[in-house]
Amino acid sequence: MTYEEIKKKLVKNNPQADVELADRCNKLAEEVHSSQKRLSGDPYMTHTLEVANILLDLKMDSVVISAGLLHDVLEDSSMSYEELKEKVGEEVATLVEGVTKLSFKIKPEKEIRQADNFRKILLAMSKDIRVIVIKLADRLHNMRTLQFLPEDKQRENAEETLQIYAPLAHRLGVGRLKWELEDLCMKYLYPKEYEEIGDKIAAKRIHREKLVEEARTLLLQKLKELGIAVTIVGRAKHFYSIFQKMKRLNKEFEEIYDITALRIISESVEECYSILGVIHSIFKPLPGQFDDYIAMPKTNKYQSLHTNVIGPNGLPLEIQIRTKDMNETAEFGVAAHWYYKEGGQRDKKAEHKIEWLRHLIEWMTEIKDSKEFMDLLKMDLFGDEVFAFTPKGDVFSLPLGSTAVDFAYAVHSSLGDKIMGAKINNKMSPIRAELKTGDIVEIITASRSNPNPDWLKFVRTNKAKHKIRHFLKIKEEEEKKNK
Numbered sequence: 511m512t513y514e515e516i517k518k519k520l521v522k523n524n525p526q527a528d529v530e531l532a533d534r535c536n537k538l539a540e541e542v543h544s545s546q547k548r549l550s551g552d553p554y555m556t557h558t559l560e561v562a563n564i565l566l567d568l569k570m571d572s573v574v575i576s577a578g579l580l581h582d583v584l585e586d587s588s589m590s591y592e593e594l595k596e597k598v599g600e601e602v603a604t605l606v607e608g609v610t611k612l613s614f615k616i617k618p619e620k621e622i623r624q625a626d627n628f629r630k631i632l633l634a635m636s637k638d639i640r641v642i643v644i645k646l647a648d649r650l651h652n653m654r655t656l657q658f659l660p661e662d663k664q665r666e667n668a669e670e671t672l673q674i675y676a677p678l679a680h681r682l683g684v685g686r687l688k689w690e691l692e693d694l695c696m697k698y699l700y701p702k703e704y705e706e707i708g709d710k711i712a713a714k715r716i717h718r719e720k721l722v723e724e725a726r727t728l729l730l731q732k733l734k735e736l737g738i739a740v741t742i743v744g745r746a747k748h749f750y751s752i753f754q755k756m757k758r759l760n761k762e763f764e765e766i767y768d769i770t771a772l773r774i775i776s777e778s779v780e781e782c783y784s785i786l787g788v789i790h791s792i793f794k795p796l797p798g799q800f801d802d803y804i805a806m807p808k809t810n811k812y813q814s815l816h817t818n819v820i821g822p823n824g825l826p827l828e829i830q831i832r833t834k835d836m837n838e839t840a841e842f843g844v845a846a847h848w849y850y851k852e853g854g855q856r857d858k859k860a861e862h863k864i865e866w867l868r869h870l871i872e873w874m875t876e877i878k879d880s881k882e883f884m885d886l887l888k889m890d891l892f893g894d895e896v897f898a899f900t901p902k903g904d905v906f907s908l909p910l911g912s913t914a915v916d917f918a919y920a921v922h923s924s925l926g927d928k929i930m931g932a933k934i935n936n937k938m939s940p941i942r943a944e945l946k947t948g949d950i951v952e953i954i955t956a957s958r959s960n961p962n963p964d965w966l967k968f969v970r971t972n973k974a975k976h977k978i979r980h981f982l983k984i985k986e987e988e989e990k991k992n993k
């Protein structure tokens with residue numbers, strides 16, 4: 511990948527893209543990394559260009575692409591954030607700084623490290639979710655080139671990726687990144703199984719592909735007769751998901767029936783259901799193998815109809831049916847929100863931010879009893895903490911039992927001193943109401959409001975206590991003077 515190719519792709523994604531910015535950032539990256547090489551022997555710039563390329567595949571805008579080109583600059587040179595800001599502007603510099611600061615590591619004290627990782631993820635996301643997307647692209651390219659690292663490093667990175675980055679990509683709904691990351695991890699962590707599954711898939715590939723093509727043609731023809739326009743693509747199942755399924759169901763490769771899959775992309779939701787009817791009239795559905803994720807989306811917003819049928823010549827087929835929009839959400843997840851936003855309106859950003867943070871919190875809560883994810887994660891490390899949000903999506907972590915007054919003081923002293931009421935999740939609530947993780951708290955102030963000694967009975971944070979006492983003391987002194 512050359513920078514010229516990156517530029518071409520950027521303009522193809524969006525003719526209004528800020529190419530001048532990307533040019534400037536690429537030049538700067540070249541200056542910084544010029545003498546550096548990767549372990550593969552390639553010039554360091556191959557990495558930054560590939561990271562930018564992955565971000566382009568996710569249809570990210572020129573700001574994110576530029577930050578991708580520069581993502582290792584602060585780490586690999588003596589350049590400061592201030593210098594970078596001067597050269598490329600605040601938005602790109604802030605993203606690069608975010609990526610630099612964000613490093614997730616699994617260390618011997620695993621449990622503590624994990625909690626730390628999730629706190630970092632949460633805080634980084636509340637600032638700018640694009641930082642996480644760049645971090646994921648960076649990790650993906652490092653995983654693609656993992657063969658150049660020493661063996662112990664390969665394992666370590668693959669484990670970290672499987673435990674932190676792939677689940678993160680999944681929760682953010684970026685299916686594309688998730689699948690590839692998982693398959694790459696499997697290659698290094700379960701090399702024997704990886705090879706076996708690969709061999710078995712390859713063994714009957716030609717036969718299978720012929721039957722899939724037959725099913726595809728049949729469906730296309732039938733749908734055309736009914737006036738329904740669709741795109742149908744054959745889809746190779748990912749190794750890691752086959753492997754997981756074999757383990758989960760305790761079955762052999764040969765017993766996994768949906769190795770082969772078709773995806774049908776339609777124009778509308780109504781058509782999805784019509785198409786389902788057509789499929790079931792042509793191919794016999796397998797009982798109990800139908801899922802309606804359109805009516806009941808997954809928590810990461812994934813939507814699709816899934817059905818398993820007996821295809822041509824007895825070939826078991828998994829068929830997914832979804833609209834174009836649903837397909838974008840499934841492939842790009844949270845990144846889909848930055849689609850061609852350049853130059854356009856961007857005010858929905860805060861809204862999306864909160865929505866995704868809530869998903870993340872749901873995830874963190876789910877992890878508690880999700881064996882499949884990882885046993886080592888002890889969420890009670892978070893048990894004494896509450897994460898609450900401002901209406902703009904900034905997150906504040908407070909001790910358990912904290913109230914709206916604590917929250918107000920955490921945001922700003924003046925907000926605490928003038929608090930009159932609070933809207934929690936859009937509902938008027940008393941200022942002493944205890945907050946829960948995920949609450950969105952809007953503080954209502956009044957200029958005549960003042961701290962009240964009674965507040966000391968329910969506030970939890972030292973900051974609130976201190977500020978209230980401070981106010982009361984000053985008031986007392988003033989009253990003495992006036993006597």
Ligand code: MN
Pocket residue numbers: 557581582648
């Ligand atoms: Mn990097």
